[in-house]
Amino acid sequence: YIFYTDWMWTSFVVFSISQSTMPAVGAIYYMLFTGVPGTATYYAIIMTIYTWVAKGAWFALGYPYDFIVVPVWIPSAMLLDLTYWATRRNKHAAIIIGGTLVGLSFPLFNMVNLLLVRDPLEVAFKYPRPTLPAYMTPTEPQVGKFYNSP
Secondary structure (H helix, E strand, O other), rough: OOOHHHOOOHHHHHHHHHHHHHHHHHHHHHHHHHHOOOHHHHHHHHHHHHHHHHHHHHHHOOOOOOHHHHHHHHHHHHHHHHHHOOOOOOOOHHHHHHHHHHHHHHHHHHHHHHOOOOHHHHHHOOOOOOOOOOOHHOOOOOOOOOOOOO
């Protein structure tokens, strides 16, 4: 949450690229080397289940239920599988069209998903960063304190 509120646009772009790449690359790799389509939705369901487990774990630790936002992988993965089916004779078309559909649809689905989360700043202040250990605490630069110092 803190990262998202401090660097909202940057984190959304990085998140979108990485999270849409995961099922697309995995599914396309699988299709190219096995010739079996229909696996993107499988990857998306597995990742969604893992994220729900993580969400439950954080909730058990006392964080609010919407502290972990589950990405909306499944609709984009279904578009990719639909592309497989539509271009089954041309794997390159499946990669280009399917990858484009995933890359464009995933950020849209997740923008809606993130807009529905209750005020991220409020949550960020209620659940602040854990304090850093002493050896990692930044110190103020001592500039101009000693005129003879290099």
